[in-house]
Amino acid sequence: QILPNSSEPLKEVRVEDDRTGLSIETLKRAFADNLFYIQGKFPEIASRNDFYMALAYTVRDRLLRRWLNTAETYTRNASRTVAYMSAEFLMGPQLGNNLINLGIYDQVNQAMKELGLDLEELLEEEEEPGLGNGGLGRLAACYLDSLATLEIPSLGYGIRYEFGIFEQDIKDGWQVEITDKWLSAGNPWELPRPEWSVEVKLGGHTEMRADEHGHFKVYWLPDKIVKGIPYDTPILGYKTNTANTLRLWKAEAVESFDFYAFDSGDYLGAVHQKTVSENISKVLYPNDNSAQGKELRLAQQIFFVSCSLKDMTRIMAGQNVPLEQFADKFVIQLNDTHPSVAIPELMRLLIDEHNMTWDQAWGITKKTFAYTNHTLLPEALERWPISLFGRMLPRHLEIIYEINNRFLDEVRMKFPDDVDRLRRMSLIDESGERYVRMAFLACVGSYSINGVAALHTELLQKDVLHDFYEMYPEKFNNKTNGITPRRFMVLSNPRLCKLLHSKIGDEWVKNLYELRKLEGFVDDPEFRHQWRQMKQEIKQDVVDYIKSTTGINVNVNSMFDIQAKRFHEYKRQHLNVLHIITLYNRIKANPNIEITPRTFLFGGKAAPGYYMAKLIIKLINSVGDIVNRDPDVRDRLKVVFLKDFSVKFAQKIYPAAELSEQISTAGKEASGTGNMKFALNGAITIGTLDGANVEILEEVGAENFFLCGLTTEEVYALKAKGYKPWEYYKKDPELKLAIDRIASGFFSHGDPNLFKPLVDHLLGNDQYMLMADYRSYIDTQDEVSQAYRDIDRWTRMSILNVARMGKFSSDRSIRDYCEDFWKIQPVKIDLKQYVEATA
Ligand code: NTF
Numbered sequence: 001q002i003l004p005n006s007s008e009p010l011k012e013v014r015v016e017d018d019r020t021g022l023s024i025e026t027l028k029r030a031f032a033d034n035l036f037y038i039q040g041k042f043p044e045i046a047s048r049n050d051f052y053m054a055l056a057y058t059v060r061d062r063l064l065r066r067w068l069n070t071a072e073t074y075t076r077n078a079s080r081t082v083a084y085m086s087a088e089f090l091m092g093p094q095l096g097n098n099l100i101n102l103g104i105y106d107q108v109n110q111a112m113k114e115l116g117l118d119l120e121e122l123l124e125e126e127e128e129p130g131l132g133n134g135g136l137g138r139l140a141a142c143y144l145d146s147l148a149t150l151e152i153p154s155l156g157y158g159i160r161y162e163f164g165i166f167e168q169d170i171k172d173g174w175q176v177e178i179t180d181k182w183l184s185a186g187n188p189w190e191l192p193r194p195e196w197s198v199e200v201k202l203g204g205h206t207e208m209r210a211d212e213h214g215h216f217k218v219y220w221l222p223d224k225i226v227k228g229i230p231y232d233t234p235i236l237g238y239k240t241n242t243a244n245t246l247r248l249w250k251a252e253a254v255e256s257f258d259f260y261a262f263d264s265g266d267y268l269g270a271v272h273q274k275t276v277s278e279n280i281s282k283v284l285y286p287n288d289n290s291a292q293g294k295e296l297r298l299a300q301q302i303f304f305v306s307c308s309l310k311d312m313t314r315i316m317a318g319q320n321v322p323l324e325q326f327a328d329k330f331v332i333q334l335n336d337t338h339p340s341v342a343i344p345e346l347m348r349l350l351i352d353e354h355n356m357t358w359d360q361a362w363g364i365t366k367k368t369f370a371y372t373n374h375t376l377l378p379e380a381l382e383r384w385p386i387s388l389f390g391r392m393l394p395r396h397l398e399i400i401y402e403i404n405n406r407f408l409d410e411v412r413m414k415f416p417d418d419v420d421r422l423r424r425m426s427l428i429d430e431s432g433e434r435y436v437r438m439a440f441l442a443c444v445g446s447y448s449i450n451g452v453a454a455l456h457t458e459l460l461q462k463d464v465l466h467d468f469y470e471m472y473p474e475k476f477n478n479k480t481n482g483i484t485p486r487r488f489m490v491l492s493n494p495r496l497c498k499l500l501h502s503k504i505g506d507e508w509v510k511n512l513y514e515l516r517k518l519e520g521f522v523d524d525p526e527f528r529h530q531w532r533q534m535k536q537e538i539k540q541d542v543v544d545y546i547k548s549t550t551g552i553n554v555n556v557n558s559m560f561d562i563q564a565k566r567f568h569e570y571k572r573q574h575l576n577v578l579h580i581i582t583l584y585n586r587i588k589a590n591p592n593i594e595i596t597p598r599t600f601l602f603g604g605k606a607a608p609g610y611y612m613a614k615l616i617i618k619l620i621n622s623v624g625d626i627v628n629r630d631p632d633v634r635d636r637l638k639v640v641f642l643k644d645f646s647v648k649f650a651q652k653i654y655p656a657a658e659l660s661e662q663i664s665t666a667g668k669e670a671s672g673t674g675n676m677k678f679a680l681n682g683a684i685t686i687g688t689l690d691g692a693n694v695e696i697l698e699e700v701g702a703e704n705f706f707l708c709g710l711t712t713e714e715v716y717a718l719k720a721k722g723y724k725p726w727e728y729y730k731k732d733p734e735l736k737l738a739i740d741r742i743a744s745g746f747f748s749h750g751d752p753n754l755f756k757p758l759v760d761h762l763l764g765n766d767q768y769m770l771m772a773d774y775r776s777y778i779d780t781q782d783e784v785s786q787a788y789r790d791i792d793r794w795t796r797m798s799i800l801n802v803a804r805m806g807k808f809s810s811d812r813s814i815r816d817y818c819e820d821f822w823k824i825q826p827v828k829i830d831l832k833q834y835v836e837a838t839a
Contacts, residue, residue, distance in 0.1 A: 027111040053185075065831070066829065082822055131164045131165075136288075154244050159249055305342040312329075338382070386436060479813055483809070489680060515806055662685050729762075
């Protein structure tokens, strides 16, 4: 029975209890109330989504109390705050995570059971906000979780895309994109705050004019104004009272400006303008690790950055903090260069709108910003054509020129008579068409520059940002990425958590280094048995899932070998495919060969415009079609492409993994974070010395990691001496056969043209050096197969991987940021105060 008994006297139900209480009885009552009064349904006609919404609102009520307490405390103390600016926040579903962080997962599970509902089913109902592409957006989300858990005052600032990352379907083996409709059923987690809307100027030109005191000033006369409306989502910490805010901006037309163009009679034109304004927050650009030089993308960047900075000045005014103290009140962390126009925008606000001098404004700006670089790939480094930039942001371009002039003077001073250095370091690339170099702007305008793994930071210093490292060595530092164990263990892997709980308690959830205590059990055969049992159960769930969604029968005793990440040539999913084909060829040559059964699972999206990445997806499905059906294989190999990889789906997959594929070309993957999620769930990594793999290897030990491939130095050296992929192909019969099979049309119904572009790439220039790494990869995979046959050895490796993952908690990353250069302290939130004050 869901509705409260109507004979119960209403006056005995205290409002406060229904909105804040955590007992099963109260939760049930609040749930029924929300179903009735918010969804407007009674149980008999309610859909599963109605039940989900009723539960979401029940949970949101409990968040709100903590949220308002937190906001009130920060306001009263005018607390120093981290503003994390990011074009992407890949949050994943909110309900389960909030239940975990509130500490009421079990109560709610029970409450739902008593109402005849299944919590798991309701969790499935949530459309996740896919407002990010991959690692960069997910990192931002993990950091918000850690910031709240560590009780650090913080705000996430970004864009409320109406359409997030596309949904992926597979048709005839090809990726097909479907628009993401995450908002269509409503979003119970956000609160619009129209009263805090702000206006953003775009286009037009600047003029010098005298102000009322006869002082000359620059005026920017835009040809367009857009309104930004903030939508707030509470971010609750794990078992703390801290609930910080994620503030995402939606673009709307300003009604008073250009909308009623009645004088020209152009009503439809005016409505068109409205559409153009709203386009700004319409859709997430679906590229990962490649810059999109589109006008609309620049509009998105200035839009959310300008809204956020104005929001910050509003907050300061509300707390009576003078603008001169901007850098004391806020540190702004730039999540890559996407928000780096914030640097000239803050300058503009301080100078043009708040009458500061250049020196005053610059002093504040370069004490406020800190820049995280997330990539070494040249095609991902943002540069904006001067013409486009000046058309949209004429005032910002002037400011950038002035920053550049002063900066180049500084360079000249430090390195006299070095003209080439000036050319290399200029914020304006003048080698052909002129561009603004956003990474350089971020370096000049920030007091800290960090990479996301030790190797990545080293390569930034040596290579991509070498001149800036020589100019400002004190600004550079490393902050190795991390992941939140709340979502990627507690929520996603309850079986593992239960086993851990029985041996080492739960301290590890807040202090991941506590997992080390597991090492004491690695020699206990009973424990190892339980460990295997647990993995088997998780794998069985995935087997059932695959059966029901694809019809493919997977052998639960085969090794689950998984590569789940965005599709990109540098990540080398096609190297993995070459291994599959090699094993298949060995079987074809000798059907009775001893082979360790494996299931190869792939997940991930390709950017819609990235032809080669899409062709690799097609190749996986084509190889799967052959391998999965060939009777000679006898079910020893299976290839499964899991479509529409998302945070929600990732949570199901990581726990089932036994082998984690992290095989990018050395020097290309800045960090990787999937590598951490797999290892934390007991998978063993086969990987190159790239990104954070280096540090994972260091932590777990070489005997618990399968290392393969060239090192970064070897990659550089080989390129320098002249790399000839063809030679590797000629010399290695297994490699040759694998490539020939693709080229001959064996996997494409006899069509040799389908995969020709891929084959040509590999044998032609092979930019990512698959041919050079093939032999090492295959030999290492053979070792993996050997190791898997020794069940005890494998289990020990798996346990030790989990035990040694402490370093990769995002709590550690955030602590490092706080202590090293954010210089910010936790603020305790007292829940009682507020209740007493309002009682
Ligand atoms: C990504 N960068 C990197 O490719 C990953 O290696 C890294 O783990 C994540 O950032 C998070 O740091 C990007 O997505 C971008 F935008 F920089 F190209």
